[in-house]
Amino acid sequence: MASTAHPSFPQRPYSSTLHGKLPDRPANAFGGSSHPAGRDAARADRERAQRENKEPEVLPITDDQKEEINEAFSLFDLDKDHRIDYHEFKVALKALGFDLPKSEILSLLTQHGVPPLPSTTTPPPAALPSQAATRQQIALANANNPNSNEPVPPGRLTLTLPSFQAIAAKLISERDPRDEIMRAFALFDVDEKGMIVLDDLRRVARELGEGLEDEELVAMIEEFDLEGKGGVGREEFLGICMS
Template identity: 40%
Template sequence: MSAANNNSQKKGLSNLKVELLNEQKQEIREAFSLFDMNNDGMLDYHELKVALRALGFDLSKREVLEIIHEYDTDDRNLISYENFFHAVGEKIVNRDPMEEIRRAFKLFDDDNTGKISFRNLKRVARELGENLSDEELRAMIDEFDLDEDGESTYLPFYYGVFIFIVLPT
């Protein structure tokens, strides 16, 4: 990596640290720590691919190799925490919030009905380790169930996520 490229990365890193939310910074730290299997402070190709996937980026082999090529400072095919932070942080900052909402809806709608049912919501809560009662889950569905059929379609889900999650940040 050239000195000019390294300097521009350092400037970019300080700007990136300002743009990322503390929660996002913590997620990046945790992913790096969790997938640095041999605790050497570096991620190899396999560790990087899994860490990226855990953060919501399902990249092809070619894309992961491009990240390694761009951020590997000593030709060992490894990425340090700082470079991982920069590469992932850049991807997080450049995410399209609308696409993220569509992806989230699809994660809930695992039966591809175009709706989120009580069963869908309960499954996701269980997978995330959330201990919510059936009453709490039903209240969440009811909040966005415009036609009162016991399920939420995409549009109310979208507006709910947008209003409660996207706008406050």
């Protein structure tokens, strides 16, 4: 922990749901709607309807982390339809520090995703849609889709903001604090020298609008540079943040 004699390091401001029965399908020689594929589709519809009707649980995180999650969703909702698809979801998580494999992304979409909105739907101009409005949009999308009784492939499912918040909050809460600290270290050590030197502190102080003199920045480094190498290494930085 930084001593009271010197200022501390600058910190980074850091489904389908149908409100009625499924359309009748003609019976065929193999049993019509009793076919396993039909049962799977109906089950998938019920599960997505339950997800739409239930507000996802968001684990406790800091206000800064909540803001970071919301910013990531807004930034990568490229078509501004208040949904993110597979590709937008992947890069939004990567921006938060989570580079998940394709299989895990698809698994999360299968658990939390909802069918995409129809291409003719115009997103609301201002506030994000409520859960009720979202359910209505999904019901309309399925009503206009003759194949709505078939499950949507995971890669075509989308996420609403509440679902993205729940997923990101869970990932953040499960992250090793050391990983978060090393992410912060990388924001200082942008050229990957392995330590934070005076030029790094100058740059970060300037970006954060901190009016710190060189004497103050040098004092910070000298206080925590236990080996006298002219900078603060990873382990020293970790010790500062964990103490």
